[in-house]
Amino acid sequence: MTATALPPSPPADPHSYAQGPALPHLRLSLTVDFAQRTLAGSATWLLAAPLPAATTLVLDTRDLRIERAEAFSSADDHTAAEAATALSYALSTPDPVLGQALRLELPAGTQTVRIAYSTRPEAAALQWLSPAQTAGEHPFLFTQSQAILARTWLPCPDSPGRRFTYEATVEVLGPERGQLLALMSAENSQSTAADGRYHFRQPQPVPAYLLALAVGRLDFAPLSKRAGIYAEPATLTRAVHEFTEVEHMITASEQLYGPYRWGKYDLLTLPTSFPFGGMENPCVTFVTPTIITGDRSLTSLVAHELAHSWSGNLVTNATWNDFWLNEGFTVYFERRIMEQLYGRAYADMLQVLGEADLRHTMEELGAGNPATHLRLHLAGRDPDDGLNDIAYEKGCLLLLAIEQLVGRPRLDSFITEYFARFAFQSMDTDRFAAYLTQVLLTPAEASQLNLPAWLDGPGLPPGAPVARSARFAAVDAALARLAAGTPPTDLQHITTEWSSQEWEHFLRGLPPTLTADDLSQLDVTFHFNASGNAELLAAWFPLTLRAGYTPADASLEKFLLHVGRRKFLVPLYRALLATPGGRERAQTIYRRARPNYHSVATSTLDELVGGEG
Numbered sequence: 314m315t316a317t318a319l320p321p322s323p324p325a326d327p328h329s330y331a332q333g334p335a336l337p338h339l340r341l342s343l344t345v346d347f348a349q350r351t352l353a354g355s356a357t358w359l360l361a362a363p364l365p366a367a368t369t370l371v372l373d374t375r376d377l378r379i380e381r382a383e384a385f386s387s388a389d390d391h392t393a394a395e396a397a398t399a400l401s402y403a404l405s406t407p408d409p410v411l412g413q414a415l416r417l418e419l420p421a422g423t424q425t426v427r428i429a430y431s432t433r434p435e436a437a438a439l440q441w442l443s444p445a446q447t448a449g450e451h452p453f454l455f456t457q458s459q460a461i462l463a464r465t466w467l468p469c470p471d472s473p474g475r476r477f478t479y480e481a482t483v484e485v486l487g488p489e490r491g492q493l494l495a496l497m498s499a500e501n502s503q504s505t506a507a508d509g510r511y512h513f514r515q516p517q518p519v520p521a522y523l524l525a526l527a528v529g530r531l532d533f534a535p536l537s538k539r540a541g542i543y544a545e546p547a548t549l550t551r552a553v554h555e556f557t558e559v560e561h562m563i564t565a566s567e568q569l570y571g572p573y574r575w576g577k578y579d580l581l582t583l584p585t586s587f588p589f590g591g592m593e594n595p596c597v598t599f600v601t602p603t604i605i606t607g608d609r610s611l612t613s614l615v616a617h618e619l620a621h622s623w624s625g626n627l628v629t630n631a632t633w634n635d636f637w638l639n640e641g642f643t644v645y646f647e648r649r650i651m652e653q654l655y656g657r658a659y660a661d662m663l664q665v666l667g668e669a670d671l672r673h674t675m676e677e678l679g680a681g682n683p684a685t686h687l688r689l690h691l692a693g694r695d696p697d698d699g700l701n702d703i704a705y706e707k708g709c710l711l712l713l714a715i716e717q718l719v720g721r722p723r724l725d726s727f728i729t730e731y732f733a734r735f736a737f738q739s740m741d742t743d744r745f746a747a748y749l750t751q752v753l754l755t756p757a758e759a760s761q762l763n764l765p766a767w768l769d770g771p772g773l774p775p776g777a778p779v780a781r782s783a784r785f786a787a788v789d790a791a792l793a794r795l796a797a798g799t800p801p802t803d804l805q806h807i808t809t810e811w812s813s814q815e816w817e818h819f820l821r822g823l824p825p826t827l828t829a830d831d832l833s834q835l836d837v838t839f840h841f842n843a844s845g846n847a848e849l850l851a852a853w854f855p856l857t858l859r860a861g862y863t864p865a866d867a868s869l870e871k872f873l874l875h876v877g878r879r880k881f882l883v884p885l886y887r888a889l890l891a892t893p894g895g896r897e898r899a900q901t902i903y904r905r906a907r908p909n910y911h912s913v914a915t916s917t918l919d920e921l922v923g924g925e926g
């Protein structure tokens with residue numbers, strides 16, 4: 314088991330300029346200025362030891378205002394009586410995606426490098442919200458660093474293959490400072506500081522994409538000794554009710570794949586403009602409030618972000634080309650957690666829905682498209698454009714294929730050991746393939762699996778697993794009756810116990826040829842327009858748009874003005890654009906909605922919808 318001979322560590326990350334000595338620790342000191350929409354202060358990088366000789370250090374930056382760079386020959390820049398040595402530095406020509414390399418010439422003896430800087434109001438990682446864009450009456454700030462946006466809020470080695478521990482001092486400025494709580498992907502306080510000053514410590518080494526900060530009028534409610542919720546006061550009670558199962562999820566995860574190694578596991582529910590469903594920031598997962606439905610039907614998303622505490626945050630994709638190692642493992646792990654809590658039939662529904670997403674994405678990308686390979690080739694591209702469902706669902710299917718081949722007991726002990734052995738390290742596709750074949754698979758199993766076809770081949774290899782769901786079979790039967798002319802009201806008694814997943818499968822299974830009249834009957838019976846479930850609404854609106862069922866227009870518009878989650882916005886604007894006169898309608902809505910969207914969403918939608926004025 315220990316005699317594995319893995320290939321050497323991965324080649325350079327095509328999305329980072331960073332070079333030079335290891336930087337094992339970061340000290341961040343920032344003020345948060347809501348009036349100016351800037352973060353200002355310094356990032357201090359500690360080297361492992363004083364440099365034996367003069368060396369060039371290169372960090373990633375994008376849209377930062379660098380004010381000054383200094384070196385110290387001790388590890389402590391706060392109390393040392395020693396004077397700072399001013400450093401000469403240079404910024405390279407800006408690249409729209411990668412930003413600018415910051416080159417610093419470090420003299421021999423340097424142990425600490427301090428860079429004074431500030432961010433720009435339009436920094437891509439930062440979303441500054443006005444009070445009207447929150448659930449309350451105070452401004453809000455949150456960061457989204459993945460994939461390569463950390464460099465827009467601090468100068469750093471912005472590669473998932475580079476880790477560091479960190480501590481931070483954050484001071485909130487302005488008259489409202491005493492009411493705003495600051496949180497980071499670190500040990501957090503549970504109450505607001507009257508002076509607006511917060512200290513953070515992340516004792517575990519993390520890559521830059523897991524750096525996170527949020528500031529807002531937030532309250533905390535504990536769920537268990539190690540789990541809790543931060544939310545705006547107007548959202549907290551509903552969030553606590555929705556997420557009561559979090560401790561059970563953590564316990565189930567530990568039973569599956571080993572100890573949770575990050576101390577606390579809290580959730581922060583963000584304002585609706587959060588561009589993702591969830592983001593696995595260590596110690597505090599950021600989530601969209603659109604998963605708060607009142608019936609706990611979308612909590613697999615929490616299981617997903619929690620699972621990243623192992624797959625991703627402990628063992629991290631070396632570059633964004635290896636993204637499937639983060640997301641494919643996490644989707645597999647997420648469904649194992651859900652199975653543990655709610656049973657196999659529930660997990661099967663999630664798997665079938667995921668496979669439907671995968672088929673859809675593969676059709677869109679087209680057979681033979683290299684974007685359908687697990688190993689990506691994103692050099693020269695914005696990783697934000699290149700990352701899609703393939704890593705998630707094809708990655709999960711690879712693990713299911715291995716499960717079928719070797720059985721759960723063997724796969725589970727392999728995964729547990731994999732997380733333990735490579736904890737706080739990065740992993741790339743070749744090293745993983747070598748490890749898997751050396752440690753888990755017999756030669757016969759390896760040839761049956763055909764790993765090269767999974768990793769570097771298009772679509773799905775023949776014999777890829779296909780999930781079945783007994784509960785969906787009942788939904789399919791209802792769909793068949795509907796297609797044969799049974800009126801929706803006659804199906805009502807079958808549907809009373811349906812979960813959100815069954816409804817999602819139902820909506821996806823409705824024929825695209827339904828007329829506005831058909832949809833009206835369905836709506837009167839099942840109340841889709843009035844649903845509080847964002848997943849269902851997002852599956853319903855494309856049907857109403859195609860059929861011209863106008864009673865849905867107002868709720869679609871409300872949805873687009875309110876929700877910033879890109880996964881919903883892109884297909885909805887596409888469906889809107891495909892209707893007669895749709896471009897003008899889409900642009901009218903987009904012009905109003907755009908101020909509420911994060912740059913991650915607008916950078917995609919500006920291209921799709923246009924007319925942003």
Ligand code: BES
Nearest residue numbers: 459460589590591592593614617700880
């Ligand atoms: N880490 C991702 C979000 C992400 C990926 C942000 C790539 C930036 C670049 C997160 O874990 C995730 O996958 N979120 C999903 C939800 C999940 C249940 C599939 C999302 O936001 O939709």
Ligand code: ZN
Nearest residue numbers: 617621640643
């Ligand atoms: Zn994920």
